[in-house]
Amino acid sequence: MTVVVAIAIATALFAGGFAGFNEARIEAGDAAVATWAAPLIVVALGVAALGLYVRRHADGFRTWSQRKRLYWASLLFSGVIGMVAAMLLQEGPGDGLMSNEALSPNVAIGLSLLWVVGLVIALALYHRAVDDHERHAYHQASLAGFYAFIFPCPVWWVLWRADLAPPVDAMALFGLVLIVNAAVYLWFKFR
The missing domain is CATH 1.10.287 (Helix Hairpins)
Incomplete structure (x- = not known):
């Protein structure tokens, strides 16, 4: 499980590096990278790293019960939703997550859909897994x-x-x- 936590931390660090790179481009007067690009790239790399880990240790994961697999899938899915939402909220002016600055309509619609649809999926998985x-x-x-x-x-x-x-x-x-x-x-x- 330590490797899974390390993958999550590395993914978050990569997301922070990407946000810093994007901020540096904006300060230099260059165009910012598309809002959707960072979450897509970071989530894809995180999922790929996690997939390689799971594939390498597949025998250990096969011993897990269906309930335990669903439980951890719901937690992982919720973490991805939170990370993508945090990255999208970092785009634009203001203080990031704690900002009340206006959002672009596309980001607002994307975050709203991510919250509602993602929460429904995560809760469905979670409620099937709990005792x-x-x-x-x-x-x-x-x-x-x-x-x-x-x-x-x-x-x-x-x-x-x-x-x-x-x-x-x-x-x-x-x-x-x-x-x-x-x-x-x-x-x-x-x-």
């Missing part, structure tokens, strides 16, 4: 994440209407939900 213990952890984490949204959101909105708080930031609430969800999930899964 009752993990399903319980998932449900508890989902409920905690829901609570992490319904408590602060209306309070923040009311305080904003009274000019006591900044405007409601959907991504800040989304981040809070993800952090609470992950913490509760990990607690129930590994305690």
